[in-house]
Amino acid sequence: MHRIKKQNRIIETAIKIFSTNGFYNTTISQIVSSLNMSVGNFYNYFPSKKSLARKSIVFVSKKLAINLKYINDQDLTSYDKIFLFVENYFDFLQNYPEMIEYFFRVYLSNREIFCENDRCSFSLAEDFVNEIKRLLQDGIKNGEFSQKDFFISFSCIAGTLGGITFLKGEHVLEDDLNIYREGIAQSIYNALK
Amino acid sequence: MHRIKKQNRIIETAIKIFSTNGFYNTTISQIVSSLNMSVGNFYNYFPSKKSLARKSIVFVSKKLAINLKYINDQDLTSYDKIFLFVENYFDFLQNYPEMIEYFFRVYLSNREIFCENDRCSFSLAEDFVNEIKRLLQDGIKNGEFSQKDFFISFSCIAGTLGGITFLKGEHVLEDDLNIYREGIAQSIYNALK
Amino acid sequence: MHRIKKQNRIIETAIKIFSTNGFYNTTISQIVSSLNMSVGNFYNYFPSKKSLARKSIVFVSKKLAINLKYINDQDLTSYDKIFLFVENYFDFLQNYPEMIEYFFRVYLSNREIFCENDRCSFSLAEDFVNEIKRLLQDGIKNGEFSQKDFFISFSCIAGTLGGITFLKGEHVLEDDLNIYREGIAQSIYNALK
Amino acid sequence: MHRIKKQNRIIETAIKIFSTNGFYNTTISQIVSSLNMSVGNFYNYFPSKKSLARKSIVFVSKKLAINLKYINDQDLTSYDKIFLFVENYFDFLQNYPEMIEYFFRVYLSNREIFCENDRCSFSLAEDFVNEIKRLLQDGIKNGEFSQKDFFISFSCIAGTLGGITFLKGEHVLEDDLNIYREGIAQSIYNALK
DNA sequence: CATGAATGAGTGTTCATTCAT
DNA sequence: GATGAATGAACACTCATTCAT
Numbered sequence: 001m002h003r004i005k006k007q008n009r010i011i012e013t014a015i016k017i018f019s020t021n022g023f024y025n026t027t028i029s030q031i032v033s034s035l036n037m038s039v040g041n042f043y044n045y046f047p048s049k050k051s052l053a054r055k056s057i058v059f060v061s062k063k064l065a066i067n068l069k070y071i072n073d074q075d076l077t078s079y080d081k082i083f084l085f086v087e088n089y090f091d092f093l094q095n096y097p098e099m100i101e102y103f104f105r106v107y108l109s110n111r112e113i114f115c116e117n118d119r120c121s122f123s124l125a126e127d128f129v130n131e132i133k134r135l136l137q138d139g140i141k142n143g144e145f146s147q148k149d150f151f152i153s154f155s156c157i158a159g160t161l162g163g164i165t166f167l168k169g170e171h172v173l174e175d176d177l178n179i180y181r182e183g184i185a186q187s188i189y190n191a192l193k
Numbered sequence: 194m195h196r197i198k199k200q201n202r203i204i205e206t207a208i209k210i211f212s213t214n215g216f217y218n219t220t221i222s223q224i225v226s227s228l229n230m231s232v233g234n235f236y237n238y239f240p241s242k243k244s245l246a247r248k249s250i251v252f253v254s255k256k257l258a259i260n261l262k263y264i265n266d267q268d269l270t271s272y273d274k275i276f277l278f279v280e281n282y283f284d285f286l287q288n289y290p291e292m293i294e295y296f297f298r299v300y301l302s303n304r305e306i307f308c309e310n311d312r313c314s315f316s317l318a319e320d321f322v323n324e325i326k327r328l329l330q331d332g333i334k335n336g337e338f339s340q341k342d343f344f345i346s347f348s349c350i351a352g353t354l355g356g357i358t359f360l361k362g363e364h365v366l367e368d369d370l371n372i373y374r375e376g377i378a379q380s381i382y383n384a385l386k
Numbered sequence: 387m388h389r390i391k392k393q394n395r396i397i398e399t400a401i402k403i404f405s406t407n408g409f410y411n412t413t414i415s416q417i418v419s420s421l422n423m424s425v426g427n428f429y430n431y432f433p434s435k436k437s438l439a440r441k442s443i444v445f446v447s448k449k450l451a452i453n454l455k456y457i458n459d460q461d462l463t464s465y466d467k468i469f470l471f472v473e474n475y476f477d478f479l480q481n482y483p484e485m486i487e488y489f490f491r492v493y494l495s496n497r498e499i500f501c502e503n504d505r506c507s508f509s510l511a512e513d514f515v516n517e518i519k520r521l522l523q524d525g526i527k528n529g530e531f532s533q534k535d536f537f538i539s540f541s542c543i544a545g546t547l548g549g550i551t552f553l554k555g556e557h558v559l560e561d562d563l564n565i566y567r568e569g570i571a572q573s574i575y576n577a578l579k
Numbered sequence: 580m581h582r583i584k585k586q587n588r589i590i591e592t593a594i595k596i597f598s599t600n601g602f603y604n605t606t607i608s609q610i611v612s613s614l615n616m617s618v619g620n621f622y623n624y625f626p627s628k629k630s631l632a633r634k635s636i637v638f639v640s641k642k643l644a645i646n647l648k649y650i651n652d653q654d655l656t657s658y659d660k661i662f663l664f665v666e667n668y669f670d671f672l673q674n675y676p677e678m679i680e681y682f683f684r685v686y687l688s689n690r691e692i693f694c695e696n697d698r699c700s701f702s703l704a705e706d707f708v709n710e711i712k713r714l715l716q717d718g719i720k721n722g723e724f725s726q727k728d729f730f731i732s733f734s735c736i737a738g739t740l741g742g743i744t745f746l747k748g749e750h751v752l753e754d755d756l757n758i759y760r761e762g763i764a765q766s767i768y769n770a771l772k
Numbered sequence: 773c774a775t776g777a778a779t780g781a782g783t784g785t786t787c788a789t790t791c792a793t
Numbered sequence: 794g795a796t797g798a799a800t801g802a803a804c805a806c807t808c809a810t811t812c813a814t
Contacts, residue, residue: 542770546770569728570734
């Protein structure tokens with residue numbers, strides 16, 4: 001178990017540095033220095049830098065999925081679920097900005113790292129994607145959302161959240177992000193309706 | 194003028210390669226080989242690889258803005274403008290996929306390349322951003338769109354389009370993108386309403 | 387301590403090559419090849435080529451200072467000290483010609499390498515310069531040398547030795563350098579008297 | 580004749596830049612920019628950068644020799660000649676510092692540029708060296724200088740002057756160089772006596 | 773498990789020189 | 794003579810990965 005713990009410590013640190021500097025501007029040296037660990041020892045836990053990046057996105061995807069799953073499991077209107085989900089997302093963004101940044105800046109933009117052969121990146125985030133799928137299907141079933149191609153709806157949700165996240169990174173938003181919560185949630189809900 | 198023409202040829206080639214391989218996996222050698230040009234000569238036109246990337250995004254942003262400006266200039270309902278804009282975007286995506294990929298995968302995800310001092314990346318795409326701003330302001334003025342923070346609306350438009358674009362890159366969409374046009378346009382319109 | 391030893395091995399080799407080819411015509415490849423070392427490993431010991439050159443001149447200056455300090459510490463007339471010093475210098479020139487060449491051809495002639503900010507090159511050779519200063523002060527105190535501006539006296543000593551060193555490098559001198567020792571020593575002594 | 584004039588203009592500019600930046604840190608571009616001339620045209624006047632450097636040292640050597648020849652031609656004691664020569668040297672150093680710097684920092688320290696096959700650099704400065712030779716021979720003939728190997732005497736003269744020149748370059752001397760003239764002249768005279 | 777010295781292929785950039793116009 | 798675009802070899806430095814200890 002100790003081994004798993006250490007791997008997670010490495011992943012958490014890596015996510016922070018990757019999300020700040022990008023994958024290609026982060027060196028293994030930097031990561032292990034932050035961890036007071038030796039380069040050689042790093043390779044006892046991960047076979048390569050790319051593999052670390054892949055394990056990291058699975059880690060993030062799982063973490064993002066947990067709250068969403070919790071919301072999906074509840075007996076609520078889809079309207080409430082969307083609002084709760086956005087609420088949650090903003091909390092996450094404020095508490096673990098590095099994970100969100102990692103998701104949008106590193107994972108989504110560096111296909112060559114996360115693809116191998118044909119099985120591509122998307123599957124690495126499947127925990128998260130599957131919960132989104134469930135949210136949408138429930139909404140369609142109960143009549144709150146109109147029948148739409150999944151990918152269109154997915155784009156509305158993840159795209160809009162991604163958009164506001166990028167703007168945060170550009171430092172053009174107000175410091176207090178909370179003022180955007182309701183507007184974003186309502187817009188997403190309207191888009192799916 | 195010959196010089197400008199050559200610079201543009203270089204930019205167009207660079208965008209193709211950058212968008213396929215990413216900034217860090219593209220070498221100057223690759224770019225100049227594609228152009229049947231020597232390395233040294235490349236540096237007669239651009240002082241550095243980063244500078245090439247920056248000039249490239251301005252090029253893309255201008256190109257994206259042209260059609261949008263044309264639409265904005267017409268006397269149409271905002272509903273029609275949104276549909277026209279999405280129409281246009283999908284055309285652009287099919288005709289110049291490399292430019293869209295460049296915008297979303299290279300530009301938005303590599304701050305360190307496009308920022309210098311404080312003046313950051315966002316300004317490089319201002320041609321495009323300004324037209325979006327105009328589209329929204331007109332819609333609010335004529336009552337079709339609800340009053341919303343600009344950044345929220347911007348996230349809905351650019352985010353949703355970005356979302357569908359990423360999914361295209363993941364090869365999970367149908368080959369015929371046209372089936373998504375209307376759904377996307379309607380969703381964006383609903384979000385802004 | 388192993389690290390220091392290796393650094394010194396690198397420095398000694400570098401001095402040989404730098405002094406033969408000059409700083410700009412010496413490549414890191416050449417240096418590491420001579421040492422049966424890899425390029426990458428070189429950079430584990432020195433952060434840059436310039437830094438290697440700077441550390442090298444400190445090394446030379448220290449080595450030049452040692453014998454001079456030994457002479458200064460003895461109870462001798464300044465006449466004897468000058469003769470001993472010149473004697474020593476010629477020995478040094480014959481045993482470690484590369485160090486002397488490095489001092490005169492690389493260090494003194496490439497300010498841009500050895501200056502950084504305002505603290506300039508001269509300070510790097512301070513071990514050597516300080517001993518010269520002591521030699522002169524003692525001679526003035528005991529009345530053998532006339533009171534003169536330090537820089538004038540320094541020019542007479544270091545300049546004259548530098549002169550004969552350059553001529554050696556031009557291959558215009560007799561092979562047996564010893565025939566110049568006494569003449570040089572006497573001339574320097576006369577100049578300082 | 581126009582051609583010769585242009586060559587000299589190039590040489591004079593080159594000396595300034597070479598002496599400031601060193602041979603290897605000076606580009607042909609820099610030189611021709613200073614002259615409002617094109618790179619291509621430069622090569623109509625000099626076959627290579629090295630050749631420019633060689634022609635430049637001949638130019639400097641000739642210029643240094645002129646005054647010295649004038650002094651040698653007069654009917655004066657060697658004492659007066661030495662003082663006049665040093666006087667002259669200091670004037671030269673103040674009026675054309677770039678030529679002196681070129682002589683000491685570029686020419687004397689970059690053998691590889693000025694040597695070709697066996698005929699080495701020294702011959703390029705022969706105008707200057709020959710006048711020094713004459714100065715010394717006259718002094719020996721008239722009994723003012725002691726019989727000494729030419730190279731020893733040459734080292735005393737050129738070395739000492741070189742020494743003070745280097746110190747000037749290090750910015751350790753007083754701004755008013757004139758305070759060193761007499762001391763330097765007397766020291767050199769004493770050394771040769 | 774842990775260390776960190778060692779490897780070496782790879783990259784952005786420079787610049788003397790050429791040559792078509 | 795004059796221009797400056799074009800060439801391409803060369804070089805400092807980086808960094809993921811290995812491996813002896």
